Amino acid sequence: MSDLYDCREAFQRTLVELAADDERIVAVVNDSTGSSKLGAFGKAYPDRLINVGIAEQNMVGVGAGLANGGKVPFVSAASPFLTGRALEQIKADVAYSNTNVKLCGQSPGLAYGELGPTHHSIEDLAWMRAIANLTVVVPADPIETEQVIRWAASTVGPVFIRISRMPVPAVHDDDYVFEPGVATRLRDGSDVTLVTCGVLVSRALEAADRLAEEGISARVLNVPTIRPLDRDALLAAATETGGIVTAEEATVHGGLGGAVAELLSTEHPTPMRILGVPGVFAPTGSTDALLTRFGLTAEGMAGAARDLVQARVAA
Amino acid sequence: MSTTTNSPTADELRSRAASIRGRNLQMVQAAGLGHPGGDLSAADIVTTLYFSVLNVDPENPEAPGRDRYIQSKGHASGVLYTALAQRGFIPEALLDEYMAEGSPLNGHPDRNKVAGVETNTGPLGHGMPVAVGCALAAKLDGASWRTYVLTGDGELQEGSNWEAFMSAAHYDLDNLVVIVDRNRLQQGARTEDTNGLDPLDDKLAAFGWAVREIDGNSVDELLDTFAAVPFVPGKPSAIIANTKKGRGVSFMEDRVEWHHKVPTPEQVEQALTELSA
Numbered sequence: 006m007s008d009l010y011d012c013r014e015a016f017q018r019t020l021v022e023l024a025a026d027d028e029r030i031v032a033v034v035n036d037s038t039g040s041s042k043l044g045a046f047g048k049a050y051p052d053r054l055i056n057v058g059i060a061e062q063n064m065v066g067v068g069a070g071l072a073n074g075g076k077v078p079f080v081s082a083a084s085p086f087l088t089g090r091a092l093e094q095i096k097a098d099v100a101y102s103n104t105n106v107k108l109c110g111q112s113p114g115l116a117y118g119e120l121g122p123t124h125h126s127i128e129d130l131a132w133m134r135a136i137a138n139l140t141v142v143v144p145a146d147p148i149e150t151e152q153v154i155r156w157a158a159s160t161v162g163p164v165f166i167r168i169s170r171m172p173v174p175a176v177h178d179d180d181y182v183f184e185p186g187v188a189t190r191l192r193d194g195s196d197v198t199l200v201t202c203g204v205l206v207s208r209a210l211e212a213a214d215r216l217a218e219e220g221i222s223a224r225v226l227n228v229p230t231i232r233p234l235d236r237d238a239l240l241a242a243a244t245e246t247g248g249i250v251t252a253e254e255a256t257v258h259g260g261l262g263g264a265v266a267e268l269l270s271t272e273h274p275t276p277m278r279i280l281g282v283p284g285v286f287a288p289t290g291s292t293d294a295l296l297t298r299f300g301l302t303a304e305g306m307a308g309a310a311r312d313l314v315q316a317r318v319a320a
Numbered sequence: 321m322s323t324t325t326n327s328p329t330a331d332e333l334r335s336r337a338a339s340i341r342g343r344n345l346q347m348v349q350a351a352g353l354g355h356p357g358g359d360l361s362a363a364d365i366v367t368t369l370y371f372s373v374l375n376v377d378p379e380n381p382e383a384p385g386r387d388r389y390i391q392s393k394g395h396a397s398g399v400l401y402t403a404l405a406q407r408g409f410i411p412e413a414l415l416d417e418y419m420a421e422g423s424p425l426n427g428h429p430d431r432n433k434v435a436g437v438e439t440n441t442g443p444l445g446h447g448m449p450v451a452v453g454c455a456l457a458a459k460l461d462g463a464s465w466r467t468y469v470l471t472g473d474g475e476l477q478e479g480s481n482w483e484a485f486m487s488a489a490h491y492d493l494d495n496l497v498v499i500v501d502r503n504r505l506q507q508g509a510r511t512e513d514t515n516g517l518d519p520l521d522d523k524l525a526a527f528g529w530a531v532r533e534i535d536g537n538s539v540d541e542l543l544d545t546f547a548a549v550p551f552v553p554g555k556p557s558a559i560i561a562n563t564k565k566g567r568g569v570s571f572m573e574d575r576v577e578w579h580h581k582v583p584t585p586e587q588v589e590q591a592l593t594e595l596s597a
Binding site (some may be wrong): 051055058065068072076078097159165 | 431451461
Protein backbone atom coordinates (compact mmCIF):
# COMPACT_ATOMS: atom_id res chain seq x y z
CA MET A 6 0.00 0.00 0.00
CA SER A 7 1.49 3.30 -1.02
CA ASP A 8 1.37 6.41 1.15
CA LEU A 9 -1.74 8.55 0.91
CA TYR A 10 -1.82 12.36 0.84
CA ASP A 11 -4.40 15.09 1.43
CA CYS A 12 -3.90 17.58 -1.41
CA ARG A 13 -4.96 20.45 0.87
CA GLU A 14 -1.69 20.01 2.73
CA ALA A 15 0.27 20.62 -0.46
CA PHE A 16 -1.98 23.60 -1.20
CA GLN A 17 -1.41 25.29 2.13
CA ARG A 18 2.30 24.46 2.33
CA THR A 19 2.90 25.87 -1.13
CA LEU A 20 0.86 28.99 -0.47
CA VAL A 21 2.70 29.74 2.77
CA GLU A 22 5.99 29.28 0.96
CA LEU A 23 5.05 31.49 -1.99
CA ALA A 24 3.63 34.19 0.26
CA ALA A 25 7.01 34.56 1.97
CA ASP A 26 8.51 35.88 -1.24
CA ASP A 27 5.46 37.59 -2.71
CA GLU A 28 3.68 40.14 -0.55
CA ARG A 29 0.86 40.37 -3.06
CA ILE A 30 -0.41 36.90 -2.15
CA VAL A 31 -3.44 36.98 0.14
CA ALA A 32 -6.03 34.38 1.06
CA VAL A 33 -9.77 35.09 1.22
CA VAL A 34 -12.04 32.65 3.04
CA ASN A 35 -15.64 32.29 4.21
CA ASP A 36 -15.04 31.05 7.74
CA SER A 37 -13.25 28.22 5.97
CA THR A 38 -9.77 28.66 7.42
CA GLY A 39 -9.83 25.18 8.92
CA SER A 40 -11.41 23.33 6.01
CA SER A 41 -9.00 25.09 3.65
CA LYS A 42 -6.12 24.15 5.95
CA LEU A 43 -5.08 27.81 6.04
CA GLY A 44 -4.33 28.01 9.76
CA ALA A 45 -0.59 28.11 9.16
CA PHE A 46 -1.01 30.80 6.52
CA GLY A 47 -3.03 32.87 8.99
CA LYS A 48 -0.39 32.43 11.66
CA ALA A 49 2.41 33.46 9.34
CA TYR A 50 0.52 36.34 7.69
CA PRO A 51 -2.41 37.35 9.90
CA ASP A 52 -3.22 40.52 7.92
CA ARG A 53 -3.21 38.62 4.65
CA LEU A 54 -5.82 36.05 5.64
CA ILE A 55 -9.11 37.81 5.01
CA ASN A 56 -12.07 36.02 6.49
CA VAL A 57 -15.29 37.64 5.29
CA GLY A 58 -17.43 35.23 7.26
CA ILE A 59 -20.19 33.14 5.79
CA ALA A 60 -20.73 35.30 2.73
CA GLU A 61 -19.59 33.72 -0.53
CA GLN A 62 -20.82 36.42 -2.90
CA ASN A 63 -18.94 39.01 -0.89
CA MET A 64 -15.92 36.69 -0.69
CA VAL A 65 -15.53 36.45 -4.46
CA GLY A 66 -16.23 40.15 -5.01
CA VAL A 67 -13.67 41.05 -2.34
CA GLY A 68 -11.20 38.80 -4.15
CA ALA A 69 -11.82 40.70 -7.38
CA GLY A 70 -11.34 44.02 -5.58
CA LEU A 71 -8.11 42.86 -3.97
CA ALA A 72 -6.86 41.87 -7.41
CA ASN A 73 -7.84 45.31 -8.70
CA GLY A 74 -5.69 46.75 -5.90
CA GLY A 75 -2.68 44.70 -7.04
CA LYS A 76 -3.02 41.67 -4.79
CA VAL A 77 -2.95 38.02 -5.84
CA PRO A 78 -5.92 36.60 -3.96
CA PHE A 79 -6.45 32.90 -3.42
CA VAL A 80 -10.17 32.68 -2.67
CA SER A 81 -10.64 29.42 -0.88
CA ALA A 82 -13.87 27.79 0.21
CA ALA A 83 -15.78 24.54 0.03
CA SER A 84 -16.42 24.06 -3.64
CA PRO A 85 -20.23 23.65 -3.50
CA PHE A 86 -20.62 27.07 -1.87
CA LEU A 87 -17.85 28.85 -3.73
CA THR A 88 -19.14 27.78 -7.13
CA GLY A 89 -22.84 27.56 -6.39
CA ARG A 90 -23.54 30.56 -4.20
CA ALA A 91 -21.10 32.90 -5.93
CA LEU A 92 -21.55 31.72 -9.51
CA GLU A 93 -22.52 35.14 -10.85
CA GLN A 94 -19.61 36.79 -9.04
CA ILE A 95 -17.27 34.23 -10.57
CA LYS A 96 -18.69 34.96 -13.99
CA ALA A 97 -18.88 38.77 -13.82
CA ASP A 98 -16.28 39.90 -11.27
CA VAL A 99 -13.61 37.31 -11.99
CA ALA A 100 -13.86 35.74 -15.45
CA TYR A 101 -15.57 38.48 -17.47
CA SER A 102 -13.75 41.26 -15.66
CA ASN A 103 -10.53 39.27 -16.19
CA THR A 104 -9.26 39.78 -12.67
CA ASN A 105 -6.26 37.97 -11.27
CA VAL A 106 -8.26 35.83 -8.84
CA LYS A 107 -7.39 32.23 -7.95
CA LEU A 108 -10.54 30.38 -6.98
CA CYS A 109 -9.79 27.32 -4.88
CA GLY A 110 -12.71 24.91 -4.60
CA GLN A 111 -12.01 22.74 -1.59
CA SER A 112 -13.45 19.32 -0.77
CA PRO A 113 -15.22 18.98 -4.11
CA GLY A 114 -17.10 16.10 -5.66
CA LEU A 115 -18.29 13.57 -3.13
CA ALA A 116 -15.82 14.57 -0.41
CA TYR A 117 -18.65 15.45 1.97
CA GLY A 118 -20.41 12.18 1.21
CA GLU A 119 -22.29 11.72 4.45
CA LEU A 120 -23.45 15.34 4.54
CA GLY A 121 -25.74 14.88 1.58
CA PRO A 122 -26.35 16.51 -1.81
CA THR A 123 -26.31 20.10 -0.48
CA HIS A 124 -22.64 19.52 0.27
CA HIS A 125 -21.80 17.30 -2.68
CA SER A 126 -20.05 19.42 -5.28
CA ILE A 127 -20.70 17.43 -8.41
CA GLU A 128 -21.89 20.34 -10.55
CA ASP A 129 -18.82 22.55 -10.08
CA LEU A 130 -16.87 21.31 -13.10
CA ALA A 131 -19.82 21.87 -15.45
CA TRP A 132 -20.56 25.30 -14.00
CA MET A 133 -16.95 26.47 -14.10
CA ARG A 134 -16.27 24.99 -17.51
CA ALA A 135 -19.19 26.89 -19.02
CA ILE A 136 -17.64 30.25 -18.14
CA ALA A 137 -15.44 31.93 -20.73
CA ASN A 138 -11.93 33.08 -19.78
CA LEU A 139 -11.70 30.77 -16.78
CA THR A 140 -9.02 28.09 -16.66
CA VAL A 141 -10.30 25.03 -14.81
CA VAL A 142 -7.75 22.74 -13.17
CA VAL A 143 -8.16 19.54 -11.15
CA PRO A 144 -4.88 18.35 -9.66
CA ALA A 145 -4.52 14.62 -9.01
CA ASP A 146 -2.00 14.41 -6.20
CA PRO A 147 0.12 16.58 -3.90
CA ILE A 148 2.88 17.03 -6.46
CA GLU A 149 0.46 18.28 -9.07
CA THR A 150 -1.36 20.44 -6.50
CA GLU A 151 1.87 22.18 -5.59
CA GLN A 152 2.73 22.67 -9.25
CA VAL A 153 -0.71 24.12 -10.03
CA ILE A 154 -0.56 26.55 -7.10
CA ARG A 155 2.89 27.73 -8.19
CA TRP A 156 1.71 28.18 -11.75
CA ALA A 157 -1.45 30.03 -10.66
CA ALA A 158 0.51 32.41 -8.44
CA SER A 159 2.92 33.28 -11.21
CA THR A 160 0.39 33.64 -14.02
CA VAL A 161 -1.93 36.61 -14.45
CA GLY A 162 -5.55 35.65 -14.98
CA PRO A 163 -8.57 33.91 -13.52
CA VAL A 164 -8.35 30.25 -12.58
CA PHE A 165 -10.48 27.71 -10.75
CA ILE A 166 -8.54 24.98 -8.92
CA ARG A 167 -10.44 22.01 -7.52
CA ILE A 168 -8.59 20.66 -4.50
CA SER A 169 -9.53 17.34 -2.95
CA ARG A 170 -9.45 16.27 0.67
CA MET A 171 -9.70 12.56 -0.10
CA PRO A 172 -6.35 10.91 0.66
CA VAL A 173 -4.73 9.81 -2.61
CA PRO A 174 -1.43 8.20 -3.59
CA ALA A 175 1.15 10.17 -5.55
CA VAL A 176 0.83 9.53 -9.28
CA HIS A 177 3.49 11.94 -10.49
CA ASP A 178 7.26 11.89 -10.06
CA ASP A 179 8.90 14.63 -8.06
CA ASP A 180 10.20 16.27 -11.22
CA TYR A 181 6.73 16.62 -12.76
CA VAL A 182 5.99 20.10 -14.11
CA PHE A 183 2.38 21.15 -14.63
CA GLU A 184 1.58 22.98 -17.83
CA PRO A 185 -1.89 24.44 -18.32
CA GLY A 186 -3.85 22.72 -21.04
CA VAL A 187 -1.48 19.79 -21.19
CA ALA A 188 -2.56 16.24 -20.36
CA THR A 189 0.00 13.69 -19.22
CA ARG A 190 0.16 10.12 -20.44
CA LEU A 191 0.76 8.16 -17.27
CA ARG A 192 0.50 4.76 -18.96
CA ASP A 193 0.88 3.90 -22.61
CA GLY A 194 -1.68 1.68 -24.27
CA SER A 195 -3.23 0.90 -27.62
CA ASP A 196 -6.67 -0.71 -27.08
CA VAL A 197 -8.51 1.91 -25.07
CA THR A 198 -7.81 5.13 -23.13
CA LEU A 199 -8.85 5.94 -19.59
CA VAL A 200 -9.24 9.73 -19.27
CA THR A 201 -9.48 11.05 -15.72
CA CYS A 202 -8.51 13.83 -13.36
CA GLY A 203 -8.23 14.45 -9.66
CA VAL A 204 -8.72 11.68 -7.14
CA LEU A 205 -9.64 9.13 -9.80
CA VAL A 206 -6.27 9.12 -11.55
CA SER A 207 -4.72 6.57 -9.22
CA ARG A 208 -7.78 4.37 -9.69
CA ALA A 209 -7.37 4.59 -13.47
CA LEU A 210 -3.81 3.34 -13.13
CA GLU A 211 -5.08 0.42 -11.10
CA ALA A 212 -7.73 -0.25 -13.74
CA ALA A 213 -5.04 -0.31 -16.41
CA ASP A 214 -3.16 -2.93 -14.36
CA ARG A 215 -6.25 -5.12 -14.20
CA LEU A 216 -6.92 -4.72 -17.89
CA ALA A 217 -3.32 -5.61 -18.69
CA GLU A 218 -3.79 -8.90 -16.87
CA GLU A 219 -6.64 -9.62 -19.27
CA GLY A 220 -4.57 -8.68 -22.28
CA ILE A 221 -6.17 -5.25 -22.80
CA SER A 222 -3.67 -2.46 -23.31
CA ALA A 223 -5.14 0.65 -21.70
CA ARG A 224 -3.65 4.11 -22.02
CA VAL A 225 -4.09 6.38 -19.01
CA LEU A 226 -4.37 10.12 -19.56
CA ASN A 227 -4.39 12.51 -16.65
CA VAL A 228 -6.24 15.63 -17.81
CA PRO A 229 -5.70 18.19 -15.05
CA THR A 230 -6.88 21.08 -17.19
CA ILE A 231 -10.55 20.67 -18.05
CA ARG A 232 -10.57 24.02 -19.78
CA PRO A 233 -8.75 24.53 -22.06
CA LEU A 234 -8.68 20.88 -23.00
CA ASP A 235 -5.58 19.19 -24.44
CA ARG A 236 -7.05 18.61 -27.88
CA ASP A 237 -3.94 16.99 -29.30
CA ALA A 238 -3.60 14.40 -26.56
CA LEU A 239 -7.27 13.48 -26.74
CA LEU A 240 -7.45 13.32 -30.52
CA ALA A 241 -4.30 11.16 -30.48
CA ALA A 242 -5.87 8.86 -27.88
CA ALA A 243 -9.05 8.56 -29.94
CA THR A 244 -7.14 7.89 -33.14
CA GLU A 245 -4.62 5.49 -31.67
CA THR A 246 -6.76 3.54 -29.18
CA GLY A 247 -10.25 3.80 -30.72
CA GLY A 248 -12.17 3.99 -27.44
CA ILE A 249 -12.34 6.47 -24.58
CA VAL A 250 -13.55 5.99 -21.02
CA THR A 251 -13.83 9.19 -19.01
CA ALA A 252 -14.26 9.15 -15.26
CA GLU A 253 -14.78 12.10 -12.93
CA GLU A 254 -15.90 12.72 -9.39
CA ALA A 255 -18.76 14.85 -10.72
CA THR A 256 -22.01 14.68 -12.59
CA VAL A 257 -21.75 13.09 -16.03
CA HIS A 258 -23.30 16.24 -17.47
CA GLY A 259 -20.95 18.91 -18.67
CA GLY A 260 -17.67 18.12 -16.95
CA LEU A 261 -14.61 16.24 -18.20
CA GLY A 262 -16.66 13.63 -20.05
CA GLY A 263 -18.78 16.32 -21.62
CA ALA A 264 -15.73 18.27 -22.70
CA VAL A 265 -14.14 15.21 -24.30
CA ALA A 266 -17.41 14.24 -25.99
CA GLU A 267 -17.83 17.73 -27.43
CA LEU A 268 -14.36 17.53 -28.92
CA LEU A 269 -14.48 14.00 -30.26
CA SER A 270 -18.05 14.08 -31.57
CA THR A 271 -17.16 16.97 -33.83
CA GLU A 272 -13.56 16.15 -34.72
CA HIS A 273 -13.12 12.40 -34.46
CA PRO A 274 -16.23 10.46 -33.45
CA THR A 275 -15.10 7.70 -31.13
CA PRO A 276 -16.98 5.22 -28.93
CA MET A 277 -17.03 6.51 -25.35
CA ARG A 278 -18.21 5.64 -21.89
CA ILE A 279 -18.72 8.55 -19.48
CA LEU A 280 -18.46 7.63 -15.81
CA GLY A 281 -19.59 9.93 -13.04
CA VAL A 282 -22.70 10.63 -11.01
CA PRO A 283 -25.50 9.88 -13.47
CA GLY A 284 -27.66 12.95 -13.15
CA VAL A 285 -29.05 12.20 -9.70
CA PHE A 286 -28.68 13.59 -6.21
CA ALA A 287 -26.45 11.03 -4.55
CA PRO A 288 -27.54 9.35 -1.37
CA THR A 289 -25.69 9.87 1.88
CA GLY A 290 -22.67 7.69 2.45
CA SER A 291 -18.92 7.79 2.78
CA THR A 292 -16.96 9.13 -0.15
CA ASP A 293 -15.59 5.70 -0.82
CA ALA A 294 -19.02 4.09 -0.71
CA LEU A 295 -20.42 6.66 -3.13
CA LEU A 296 -17.50 6.34 -5.53
CA THR A 297 -18.08 2.60 -5.50
CA ARG A 298 -21.84 3.00 -6.01
CA PHE A 299 -21.27 5.07 -9.15
CA GLY A 300 -18.54 2.84 -10.55
CA LEU A 301 -15.81 5.40 -9.95
CA THR A 302 -13.37 2.65 -9.01
CA ALA A 303 -10.66 0.68 -10.73
CA GLU A 304 -13.17 -2.07 -11.40
CA GLY A 305 -15.79 0.39 -12.68
CA MET A 306 -13.35 1.91 -15.14
CA ALA A 307 -11.97 -1.48 -16.15
CA GLY A 308 -15.51 -2.72 -16.76
CA ALA A 309 -16.36 0.23 -18.97
CA ALA A 310 -13.12 -0.27 -20.90
CA ARG A 311 -13.88 -3.96 -21.37
CA ASP A 312 -17.32 -3.04 -22.72
CA LEU A 313 -15.81 -0.72 -25.27
CA VAL A 314 -13.21 -3.21 -26.42
CA GLN A 315 -15.71 -6.08 -26.61
CA ALA A 316 -18.20 -3.96 -28.52
CA ARG A 317 -15.47 -3.22 -31.05
CA VAL A 318 -14.58 -6.92 -31.39
CA ALA A 319 -18.25 -7.82 -31.84
CA ALA A 320 -18.76 -5.19 -34.51
CA MET B 321 -5.44 63.51 -1.13
CA SER B 322 -8.27 62.82 -3.48
CA THR B 323 -8.18 65.90 -5.63
CA THR B 324 -7.67 66.62 -9.26
CA THR B 325 -5.07 69.12 -10.37
CA ASN B 326 -7.54 71.79 -11.44
CA SER B 327 -10.55 72.14 -9.18
CA PRO B 328 -13.53 73.54 -11.03
CA THR B 329 -16.01 75.80 -9.28
CA ALA B 330 -19.48 74.62 -8.35
CA ASP B 331 -20.88 76.61 -11.28
CA GLU B 332 -18.48 74.94 -13.64
CA LEU B 333 -19.50 71.54 -12.29
CA ARG B 334 -23.19 72.37 -12.75
CA SER B 335 -22.51 73.37 -16.31
CA ARG B 336 -20.48 70.21 -16.84
CA ALA B 337 -23.29 68.08 -15.44
CA ALA B 338 -25.76 69.72 -17.83
CA SER B 339 -23.45 69.01 -20.73
CA ILE B 340 -23.10 65.38 -19.67
CA ARG B 341 -26.86 65.00 -19.33
CA GLY B 342 -27.45 66.40 -22.81
CA ARG B 343 -24.82 64.28 -24.51
CA ASN B 344 -26.04 61.25 -22.56
CA LEU B 345 -29.58 61.69 -23.86
CA GLN B 346 -28.39 62.17 -27.45
CA MET B 347 -26.47 58.94 -27.10
CA VAL B 348 -29.45 57.00 -25.79
CA GLN B 349 -31.65 58.41 -28.53
CA ALA B 350 -29.14 57.45 -31.23
CA ALA B 351 -28.68 53.94 -29.79
CA GLY B 352 -32.39 53.42 -29.32
CA LEU B 353 -31.47 51.86 -26.00
CA GLY B 354 -30.36 52.89 -22.55
CA HIS B 355 -31.38 53.70 -19.02
CA PRO B 356 -31.73 57.49 -19.13
CA GLY B 357 -33.68 57.89 -15.89
CA GLY B 358 -30.93 56.41 -13.75
CA ASP B 359 -28.25 58.14 -15.82
CA LEU B 360 -29.74 61.53 -15.06
CA SER B 361 -30.38 60.92 -11.38
CA ALA B 362 -26.67 60.10 -10.96
CA ALA B 363 -25.28 62.78 -13.27
CA ASP B 364 -24.38 65.30 -10.54
CA ILE B 365 -22.71 62.61 -8.42
CA VAL B 366 -20.69 61.21 -11.31
CA THR B 367 -19.74 64.68 -12.54
CA THR B 368 -18.61 65.85 -9.10
CA LEU B 369 -16.56 62.71 -8.62
CA TYR B 370 -14.81 62.74 -12.00
CA PHE B 371 -14.24 66.50 -12.22
CA SER B 372 -13.49 67.40 -8.63
CA VAL B 373 -13.00 64.47 -6.27
CA LEU B 374 -11.32 61.48 -7.89
CA ASN B 375 -7.57 61.36 -8.19
CA VAL B 376 -7.48 59.71 -11.60
CA ASP B 377 -5.41 60.33 -14.70
CA PRO B 378 -6.79 59.68 -18.18
CA GLU B 379 -3.20 59.42 -19.43
CA ASN B 380 -2.47 56.66 -16.94
CA PRO B 381 -5.81 55.02 -16.17
CA GLU B 382 -4.29 52.08 -14.33
CA ALA B 383 -1.90 54.01 -12.08
CA PRO B 384 -1.65 51.89 -8.92
CA GLY B 385 -2.29 54.85 -6.62
CA ARG B 386 -5.42 56.10 -8.37
CA ASP B 387 -8.72 56.41 -6.58
CA ARG B 388 -11.15 53.68 -7.58
CA TYR B 389 -14.62 54.61 -8.78
CA ILE B 390 -16.87 51.60 -9.02
CA GLN B 391 -20.26 52.10 -10.56
CA SER B 392 -22.32 49.27 -9.23
CA LYS B 393 -25.38 50.45 -11.13
CA GLY B 394 -23.87 49.29 -14.41
CA HIS B 395 -27.04 49.98 -16.36
CA ALA B 396 -26.31 53.70 -15.98
CA SER B 397 -23.46 53.21 -18.43
CA GLY B 398 -24.63 56.26 -20.38
CA VAL B 399 -23.61 58.73 -17.70
CA LEU B 400 -20.40 56.81 -16.98
CA TYR B 401 -19.29 56.74 -20.62
CA THR B 402 -20.19 60.39 -21.14
CA ALA B 403 -18.22 61.40 -18.06
CA LEU B 404 -15.26 59.23 -19.09
CA ALA B 405 -15.32 60.83 -22.55
CA GLN B 406 -15.53 64.39 -21.26
CA ARG B 407 -12.78 63.64 -18.72
CA GLY B 408 -10.55 62.34 -21.53
CA PHE B 409 -10.47 58.60 -20.84
CA ILE B 410 -12.13 57.68 -24.12
CA PRO B 411 -12.62 59.61 -27.36
CA GLU B 412 -15.82 61.65 -27.40
CA ALA B 413 -16.59 60.32 -30.88
CA LEU B 414 -16.82 56.83 -29.41
CA LEU B 415 -20.08 57.85 -27.73
CA ASP B 416 -21.68 57.69 -31.18
CA GLU B 417 -21.15 53.92 -31.01
CA TYR B 418 -23.03 53.39 -27.76
CA MET B 419 -24.33 49.81 -27.88
CA ALA B 420 -23.63 49.52 -31.61
CA GLU B 421 -22.70 46.08 -32.87
CA GLY B 422 -19.14 45.29 -31.82
CA SER B 423 -18.71 48.61 -30.01
CA PRO B 424 -16.58 48.70 -26.85
CA LEU B 425 -19.45 50.61 -25.26
CA ASN B 426 -21.62 47.69 -24.19
CA GLY B 427 -24.89 48.41 -22.48
CA HIS B 428 -23.05 47.58 -19.27
CA PRO B 429 -19.40 48.59 -18.83
CA ASP B 430 -16.47 46.30 -19.62
CA ARG B 431 -13.15 47.24 -18.02
CA ASN B 432 -11.25 45.33 -20.66
CA LYS B 433 -12.68 47.52 -23.40
CA VAL B 434 -13.10 50.93 -21.77
CA ALA B 435 -10.29 52.79 -20.02
CA GLY B 436 -11.28 53.98 -16.58
CA VAL B 437 -13.79 51.23 -15.86
CA GLU B 438 -12.66 49.32 -12.77
CA THR B 439 -14.92 46.27 -12.80
CA ASN B 440 -17.61 44.85 -15.03
CA THR B 441 -21.02 45.56 -13.57
CA GLY B 442 -24.53 44.98 -14.80
CA PRO B 443 -25.96 42.30 -12.59
CA LEU B 444 -26.87 44.22 -9.45
CA GLY B 445 -25.20 43.97 -6.08
CA HIS B 446 -21.70 43.39 -7.45
CA GLY B 447 -20.00 46.72 -6.88
CA MET B 448 -19.97 46.82 -3.09
CA PRO B 449 -18.01 43.58 -2.52
CA VAL B 450 -15.46 44.55 -5.16
CA ALA B 451 -15.13 47.98 -3.57
CA VAL B 452 -14.50 46.38 -0.19
CA GLY B 453 -11.71 44.34 -1.78
CA CYS B 454 -10.17 47.47 -3.30
CA ALA B 455 -10.31 49.31 0.02
CA LEU B 456 -8.76 46.32 1.80
CA ALA B 457 -5.91 46.25 -0.72
CA ALA B 458 -5.17 49.91 -0.03
CA LYS B 459 -5.23 49.29 3.73
CA LEU B 460 -2.88 46.32 3.40
CA ASP B 461 -0.44 48.53 1.50
CA GLY B 462 -0.87 51.52 3.81
CA ALA B 463 -1.81 53.47 0.70
CA SER B 464 -3.88 56.66 0.77
CA TRP B 465 -6.07 56.15 -2.29
CA ARG B 466 -9.78 55.84 -1.77
CA THR B 467 -12.53 53.72 -3.19
CA TYR B 468 -15.88 55.25 -4.15
CA VAL B 469 -18.79 53.07 -5.12
CA LEU B 470 -22.08 54.27 -6.57
CA THR B 471 -25.07 52.00 -6.05
CA GLY B 472 -28.65 52.35 -7.09
CA ASP B 473 -31.19 52.28 -4.31
CA GLY B 474 -33.29 49.45 -5.73
CA GLU B 475 -30.17 47.38 -6.04
CA LEU B 476 -29.79 47.43 -2.27
CA GLN B 477 -32.47 44.76 -2.30
CA GLU B 478 -29.64 42.41 -3.32
CA GLY B 479 -28.25 40.70 -0.23
CA SER B 480 -24.66 40.78 -1.45
CA ASN B 481 -24.56 44.51 -0.65
CA TRP B 482 -25.30 43.83 2.98
CA GLU B 483 -22.62 41.16 3.20
CA ALA B 484 -20.20 43.79 1.94
CA PHE B 485 -21.56 46.52 4.24
CA MET B 486 -20.81 44.23 7.18
CA SER B 487 -17.27 43.54 5.95
CA ALA B 488 -16.49 47.21 5.37
CA ALA B 489 -17.35 48.06 8.96
CA HIS B 490 -15.62 44.97 10.31
CA TYR B 491 -12.39 45.98 8.60
CA ASP B 492 -12.73 49.67 9.60
CA LEU B 493 -12.56 50.75 5.96
CA ASP B 494 -12.64 54.52 6.36
CA ASN B 495 -11.05 54.74 2.91
CA LEU B 496 -14.32 53.53 1.39
CA VAL B 497 -17.28 55.69 0.41
CA VAL B 498 -20.62 54.46 -0.85
CA ILE B 499 -22.98 56.84 -2.58
CA VAL B 500 -26.53 55.53 -2.81
CA ASP B 501 -28.39 57.11 -5.71
CA ARG B 502 -31.65 57.33 -3.77
CA ASN B 503 -34.09 58.18 -6.57
CA ARG B 504 -36.74 55.95 -4.99
CA LEU B 505 -37.65 54.30 -8.27
CA GLN B 506 -36.61 50.93 -9.56
CA GLN B 507 -37.39 49.39 -12.93
CA GLY B 508 -41.01 48.56 -12.24
CA ALA B 509 -42.22 50.80 -9.42
CA ARG B 510 -41.24 52.85 -6.37
CA THR B 511 -38.72 51.13 -4.11
CA GLU B 512 -40.97 51.58 -1.11
CA ASP B 513 -43.86 49.90 -2.93
CA THR B 514 -41.63 47.01 -4.03
CA ASN B 515 -39.36 45.99 -1.18
CA GLY B 516 -39.00 49.03 1.04
CA LEU B 517 -35.57 50.27 2.05
CA ASP B 518 -36.48 52.87 4.65
CA PRO B 519 -35.17 53.71 7.13
CA LEU B 520 -32.04 53.35 5.02
CA ASP B 521 -29.93 55.69 7.16
CA ASP B 522 -30.66 53.67 10.28
CA LYS B 523 -29.94 50.43 8.48
CA LEU B 524 -26.55 51.60 7.24
CA ALA B 525 -25.71 53.06 10.65
CA ALA B 526 -26.66 49.76 12.27
CA PHE B 527 -24.27 48.04 9.86
CA GLY B 528 -21.46 50.21 11.20
CA TRP B 529 -21.31 53.00 8.65
CA ALA B 530 -21.07 56.75 9.24
CA VAL B 531 -24.06 58.07 7.29
CA ARG B 532 -24.92 61.44 5.79
CA GLU B 533 -28.07 62.17 3.86
CA ILE B 534 -27.91 64.94 1.27
CA ASP B 535 -29.50 66.31 -1.88
CA GLY B 536 -27.66 64.19 -4.41
CA ASN B 537 -28.52 66.55 -7.23
CA SER B 538 -26.86 69.47 -5.44
CA VAL B 539 -23.27 69.96 -6.51
CA ASP B 540 -22.67 72.19 -3.49
CA GLU B 541 -23.84 69.54 -1.05
CA LEU B 542 -21.90 66.84 -2.88
CA LEU B 543 -18.68 68.89 -2.72
CA ASP B 544 -19.11 69.61 0.97
CA THR B 545 -19.88 66.00 1.74
CA PHE B 546 -17.00 64.49 -0.22
CA ALA B 547 -14.67 66.98 1.48
CA ALA B 548 -15.75 65.61 4.86
CA VAL B 549 -14.76 61.99 4.09
CA PRO B 550 -14.17 60.02 6.25
CA PHE B 551 -17.11 61.27 8.28
CA VAL B 552 -15.84 59.31 11.28
CA PRO B 553 -12.26 58.00 11.41
CA GLY B 554 -12.26 54.21 11.43
CA LYS B 555 -15.68 53.90 9.79
CA PRO B 556 -16.71 53.60 6.16
CA SER B 557 -18.71 56.58 4.88
CA ALA B 558 -22.18 56.28 3.36
CA ILE B 559 -23.83 59.09 1.47
CA ILE B 560 -27.54 58.70 0.92
CA ALA B 561 -27.88 60.94 -2.09
CA ASN B 562 -31.54 61.85 -2.50
CA THR B 563 -32.04 62.34 -6.21
CA LYS B 564 -34.74 62.40 -8.83
CA LYS B 565 -34.80 59.89 -11.60
CA GLY B 566 -34.60 61.76 -14.91
CA ARG B 567 -33.37 64.88 -13.08
CA GLY B 568 -33.00 68.00 -15.21
CA VAL B 569 -35.64 67.21 -17.82
CA SER B 570 -39.18 68.16 -16.84
CA PHE B 571 -41.02 65.37 -18.59
CA MET B 572 -38.69 62.68 -17.28
CA GLU B 573 -38.36 63.61 -13.63
CA ASP B 574 -39.55 61.06 -11.12
CA ARG B 575 -41.39 59.01 -13.73
CA VAL B 576 -40.87 55.27 -13.57
CA GLU B 577 -41.21 54.67 -17.31
CA TRP B 578 -37.98 56.60 -17.98
CA HIS B 579 -35.99 53.81 -16.36
CA HIS B 580 -35.29 52.56 -19.86
CA LYS B 581 -37.54 54.54 -22.17
CA VAL B 582 -35.79 56.10 -25.14
CA PRO B 583 -36.47 59.76 -25.96
CA THR B 584 -37.53 60.85 -29.44
CA PRO B 585 -35.35 63.36 -31.31
CA GLU B 586 -37.94 66.04 -30.47
CA GLN B 587 -37.79 65.14 -26.80
CA VAL B 588 -34.01 65.34 -26.88
CA GLU B 589 -34.29 68.84 -28.38
CA GLN B 590 -36.65 69.88 -25.62
CA ALA B 591 -34.33 68.35 -23.02
CA LEU B 592 -31.33 70.21 -24.41
CA THR B 593 -33.28 73.47 -24.28
CA GLU B 594 -34.23 72.87 -20.66
CA LEU B 595 -30.70 71.83 -19.72
CA SER B 596 -29.16 74.94 -21.25
CA ALA B 597 -31.62 77.26 -19.51
